[in-house]
Amino acid sequence: MEKKNIDWSNIGFGYVQTDKRYVANYKDGAWDKGALTDDPNIVMNECAGVLQYAQTCFEGLKAYTTEDGHIVTFRPDLNAERLMDSAARLEMPQLPKEQFIDAVDQVVKANAGYVPPYGSGATLYIRPYMFGINPVIGVKPADEYQFRMFCTPVGPYFKGGAKPITIRVSDFDRAAPHGTGHVKAGLNYAMSLHAIVDAHQQGYDENVYLDAATRTKIEETGGANIIFVTKDNKVVTPKSDSILPSITRRSLMYVAEHYLGLEVEQREVYLDEVKDFAECGLCGTAAVISPVGKIVDHGKEICFPSGMEEMGPVTKKLYETLTGIQMGRIEAPEGWIHRIL
Numbered sequence: 001m002e003k004k005n006i007d008w009s010n011i012g013f014g015y016v017q018t019d020k021r022y023v024a025n026y027k028d029g030a031w032d033k034g035a036l037t038d039d040p041n042i043v044m045n046e047c048a049g050v051l052q053y054a055q056t057c058f059e060g061l062k063a064y065t066t067e068d069g070h071i072v073t074f075r076p077d078l079n080a081e082r083l084m085d086s087a088a089r090l091e092m093p094q095l096p097k098e099q100f101i102d103a104v105d106q107v108v109k110a111n112a113g114y115v116p117p118y119g120s121g122a123t124l125y126i127r128p129y130m131f132g133i134n135p136v137i138g139v140k141p142a143d144e145y146q147f148r149m150f151c152t153p154v155g156p157y158f159k160g161g162a163k164p165i166t167i168r169v170s171d172f173d174r175a176a177p178h179g180t181g182h183v184k185a186g187l188n189y190a191m192s193l194h195a196i197v198d199a200h201q202q203g204y205d206e207n208v209y210l211d212a213a214t215r216t217k218i219e220e221t222g223g224a225n226i227i228f229v230t231k232d233n234k235v236v237t238p239k240s241d242s243i244l245p246s247i248t249r250r251s252l253m254y255v256a257e258h259y260l261g262l263e264v265e266q267r268e269v270y271l272d273e274v275k276d277f278a279e280c281g282l283c284g285t286a287a288v289i290s291p292v293g294k295i296v297d298h299g300k301e302i303c304f305p306s307g308m309e310e311m312g313p314v315t316k317k318l319y320e321t322l323t324g325i326q327m328g329r330i331e332a333p334e335g336w337i338h339r340i341l
């Protein structure tokens, strides 16, 4: 398919309408077979479940061009599984994994002209989501649901290299113990908006949330998991039932252990011990890793030895190895790269 006339290196991270999107409907206890549509708009009843009680969950993944010119996605099976977990927690029907992957294939193929070329730094961001669509006024799960998947080209997350960011310890909580922090629900984001606007007004890039029960342990930021590197090069990530299981973070921990030969640890991480780490990074699909140079805890600055100019050396190796695997420059573990074209 002919590439669209887009200035790939200068697009931002925003919504650009593409040609086709996928829609499947759940009614009378079953999903239909789904299809592509040209229509980017959704018409629903004023009382739709999603509009009243926020019954919605989503995913995020990327398609991109590899070094040898193929269009691929990264571990879409894990996005399919996570969407099933989110749906179950929100009393929504599960979309079968095969249908999810087939939808990814269809959407990417139909919009192949929007997949940025190799080396541009840009990617095609894919947004799958599901919501309750029939009228619901008494509090209960909807009976009918719609699953959609659209895509939009997004620019390189870091224009001109990844500069370390400054994050603050938030006074707001993201997720309660036994709550919904471990699923990708829109509701987790709605309640984080005030905290992020406030953080930006105060000059911080992001909020890092503590565990809501004791407010002593590091959880994650609003949309990214966190990893630390110890002074003796061990890669540590917090363990908690209220953290969203990031596919990027799980992949980075695997890369650290099996590609870089580093020791890895998933355990409770106390705010008190953060000052002893050498490096820190946020991980998620959008940026892979955003290096953190500084965490501010109520005026007290925790500055990582890696500084505010560049990624720490271990973070950088992790970043280069995972992006190398994604882009086809380094051999991937079995099943990680899903080739579409």
Ligand SMILES: *Cc1c(COP(=O)(O)O)cnc(C)c1O
Pocket: 060, 184, 220, 221, 222, 223, 224, 225, 244, 245, 246, 247, 248, 249, 283, 284, 285, 286
């Ligand atoms: C989506 C998300 C992440 C990142 O997950 P990836 O699968 O790596 O993109 C991290 N934290 C939260 C809260 C998220 O919603």
